[in-house]
Amino acid sequence: MTDDIILDAVDLVKNFGDASSWLSRAPVVQAVSGVSLQVRRGETFAIVGESGCGKSTLARALMRLLAPTSGKVLFDGNDISDTRGADLRKLRKDMQFIFQDPFSSLNPRMSVGKLVGEPLEVHAPELSAQQRRDRVADLLRRVGLRAEYAGRYPHEFSGGQRQRIGIARALASGPKLIIGDEPVSALDVSVQAQVINLLGDLSRDMGLTLVIIAHDLAVIRHMSDRVAVMYLGQIVESGPTAQVYDSPRHPYTQALLASIPVMGSTPGRDKTTVLGEMPSPAAPPQGCRFHTRCPHAQAICKTDRPALEGDTSDGHQVACHFWDSLASAAPLPNPQPKTKAAEARFALYRAAVEGGTVKHNTEQ
Amino acid sequence: MPKQAKPDQQPDGCEDILMSLHDLALRFRGQTNDVIDRISLTVKRGEVLCVVGESGCGKSVTAMALMGLLPTEFAKISSGILGIQATRLDLSKVTMPTAMRGNDIAMIFQEPMTSLNPSFTIGNQIIEAILQHSAGSRTDAQARALHMLQRVGIANPEQRLSEFPHQLSGGMRQRVMIAMALANDPKILIADEPTTALDVTIQAQILDLIRDLSDETGMGTIMITHDLGVVAEIADTVAVMYGGQVVERGAVAEVFNDPQHPYTIGLMSAMPQLDKPGGKLATVPGTVPSVANMPEGCRFRTRCVFATQRCQVRPPLSNTTQGHDVACHYAPIEANLSVAL
Known part of the structure; x- marks a missing residue:
């Protein structure tokens, strides 16, 4: 991994309901308040x-789908916070988006070939119709679909296949960066694993940079190199994924990790470690925004906002006044070991899925 | 077969x-x-x-x-x-x-927003569930509803009884659903x-x-x-x-x-x-x-x-x-x- 920064957000703020008109008296919602982050080329960065x-909102602001209220976003060194018109269209060639819901993000009246070919019409108008069809066939094969599917319509496909179509469409313009907003959370476990594997293969083979937005902590652990934890519009902790998961420093990260139900952990113990629920972003608490739910909150937390800081050597940063004294060793619950026989079974299964020849001992 | x-x-x-x-x-x-x-x-x-x-x-x-x-x-x-x-x-x-x-046998559902009626208060809906199954008075049912809300860990239950579903968060709504389901034991x-x-x-x-x-x-x-x-x-x-x-x-x-x-x-x-x-x-x-x-x-x-x-x-x-x-x-x-x- 190099220190080559592809996406750089500086003190990004996005408020909704700012443009106070005499018609609306809705409160200002501070969706993103002062986020700075850097994504390195070729890595998978998770939020x-x-x-x-x-x-x-942060993902959309990073992609310039939303104009930030203040702060800026640098993509490949260029400020894109107020790019518009033809420049913005050119920018879309390099940045693409994968949406959460494969059912509503594909136009039901367009064939798959048309859906995947559409970005090519915009970004590679020099291609002939035949060349475009060939490219579409390549892209479909790339994401594990058959080239013949180009003539079919979205309703003929399952959720996982539709998500693959969405990915092929995002890949069509040959982007450098893809942002996925919950790209696998609408899928069933078995299909989700197929799409996670696909995204991993693509980022490795094509040198893509991925920014993945997700709420599933196990998925993030599996996919990402670095992770940022957000709470009420601010980043409370960020760093290399392994470090953040193995030694979380912020009480919120610790609580999140402790809340994950884990297969094979001892059931029946109380896991509830955060109190109550998240306050409204229209009226965020003063000081540290987490203090209303934090079991360790003290007087200073109610008044002073802690800065995101930490060791520069490993890039593990945290925004908490007391992280030094709170940092826990390893809150990950240790799964109970499987039986020997079960281990053997899992190995057999993996071997068979990866194409091994199955031989049955018993008579047919 | x-x-x-x-x-x-x-x-x-x-x-x-x-x-x-x-x-x-x-x-x-x-x-x-x-x-x-x-x-x-x-x-x-x-x-x-x-x-x-x-x-x-x-x-x-x-x-x-x-x-x-x-x-x-x-x-x-x-x-x-x-x-x-x-x-x-x-x-x-x-x-x-x-x-x-x-x-x-009682049931709770995935989406607590769509399974609560948006135009009735929480209290109304729990009390209705109780009165369907018992011959007691409305006052008794109200007391029971209050007790149930306390039991499922809702803060300020008296106030919540007179609130509407949209005033509650997702987690609270699910607690209300549980209270309603368990009201008749x-x-x-x-x-x-x-x-x-x-x-x-x-x-x-x-x-x-x-x-x-x-x-x-x-x-x-x-x-x-x-x-x-x-x-x-x-x-x-x-x-x-x-x-x-x-x-x-x-x-x-x-x-x-x-x-x-x-x-x-x-x-x-x-x-x-x-x-x-x-x-x-x-x-x-x-x-x-x-x-x-x-x-x-x-x-x-x-x-x-x-x-x-x-x-x-x-x-x-x-x-x-x-x-x-x-x-x-x-x-x-x-x-x-x-x-x-």
């Missing part, structure tokens, strides 16, 4: 947080 | 069995295949049974059938005996009497994906609440979920469903530490693990066939990497160890087959 924490 | 004996079905009355469902089979009108293909479940006092499977495996339909919520013009139940304590109902002939629904609670729409910190709170209430009251809980993590968190026993069949069931520690069915193994392999990041996940190839295209015999065979011709005959659910059943001709697979790379 995790609960619903309402502003992670989807 | 051969009829299987259920080797582990104990005679009724044993070990505090609260509810038993025997050989439920049903199909939707106009279909030629059963959506639910002869499944049996039992729940004991204080037990949390998780029914786990992917979308389309029939887990929610099973719950609806238990509650008598399937309209007869859409679904035909061809067999199924539901026993709740001393009561026996032949589901193919009768639907559940309204008096039982809510009183003996049901013997069985059916929870259909109760935490799927909630964030993980709130999910942990709700799971704790359901666990505590079931320990406290001794009610049996049937929890429908797609999340194996949730199962590990809350369940005593688990039934894994695929294509309308129960493929494996048993105590949760047994099933997770010693899974036998290829589908269970596939599901567990496909889950990203916190302690083993990176690398490729072993998947379950393909997707679930539609009901019309369900194969004969073992319904998992079209996606099973180990399937043979023998799988065209449905394997019986049979014991591996005490209380752990699996429906696979080749279980235990490590003894019956080998794989060469």
Whole structure:
């Protein structure tokens, strides 16, 4: 991994309901308040947080789907915060988006060939119709679909296949960066694993940079190199995924990790470690925004906002006044070991799925 | 089709069995295949049974059938005996009497916003549920509603009683649903994906609440979920469903530490693990066939990497160890087959 920064957000702020008109007296919602982050070329960067924490707004602001209220976003060194018109269209060639819901993000009246070919019409108008069809066939094969599917319509496909179509469409313009907003959370476990594998293969083979927004902590652990944890519009902790998961420093990250139900952990113990629910982003608490739910909150947390800081050597940063004294060793619950026989069974299964020849001992 | 004996079905009355469902089979009108293909479940006092499977495996339909919520013009139940304590109902002939629904067996749903009426206050809706089943006065019902809200951990219950659903957060709404379901002290609670729409910190709170209430009251809980993590968190026993069949069931520690069915193994392999990041996940190839295209015999065979011709005959659910059943001709697979790379 190099220190080559592809996407750089500086003090990004996005408020909704700012443009106070005499018609609306709705409160200003501070969806993203002062987020700075850097994504390195070729890495998979994850943003995790609960619903309402502003992670989807952040993703849209990073992509210039939304204009930030203040702050800026640098893509490949160029400020894109107020790019518009033809420049913005050119920018879309390099940045693409994968949406959460494969059912509503594909136009039901367009064939798959048309859906995947559409970005090519815009970004590679020099291609002839035949060349475009060939490219579409390549792209479909790339994401594990058959080239013949180009003539079919979205309703003929399952959720996982539709998500593959969405990915092929995102790949069509040959982007450098893909942002996925919950790209696998609408899928069933077995299909989700297929799409996770696909995204991993693509980023490795094509040198893509991925930014993944998700709420599923196990998915993020599996996919990402670095992770940022968001709470109420701010990043409370960020760093290399392994470090953040193995030694979380912020009480919120610790609580999130402790809340994950884990297969094989001892059931029946109380896991509830955060109190209550997230306050409204229209009226965020003063000081540290997490203090209303934090079991360790003290007087200073109610008044002073802690800065995101930490060791520069490993890039593990945290925004908490007391992280030094709170940092826990390893809150990950240790799964119970499987039986020997079960281990053998899992190995057999993996071997068979990866194309091994199955031989049955018993008579047919 | 051969009829299987259920080797582990104990005679009724044993070990505090609260509810038993025997050989439920049903199909939707106009279909030629059963959506639910002869499944049996039992729940004991204080037990949390998780029914786990992917979308389309029939887990929610099973719950609806238990509650008598399937309209007869859409679904035909061809067999199924539901026993709740001393009561026996032949589901193919009768639907559940309204008096039982809510009183003996209650249900909570995935989306607490759509299952609460937006135009009535919380208090109104809980009180209505109570008055449906008891002859008491409205004042008594109000006191009971207040008590229930306290019990499910809602702060300021007096104030909440007069609020409307939109004034509550998702987690609170689910607590209200639980309060409403438990207001009449049901013997069985059916929870259909109760935490799927909630964030993980709130999910942990709700799971704790359901666990505590079931320990406290001794009610049996049937929890429908797609999340194996949730199962590990809350369940005593688990039934894994695929294509309308129960493929494996048993105590949760047994099933997770010693899974036998290829589908269970596939599901567990496909889950990203916190302690083993990176690398490729072993998947379950393909997707679930539609009901019309369900194969004969073992319904998992079209996606099973180990399937043979023998799988065209449905394997019986049979014991591996005490209380752990699996429906696979080749279980235990490590003894019956080998794989060469």
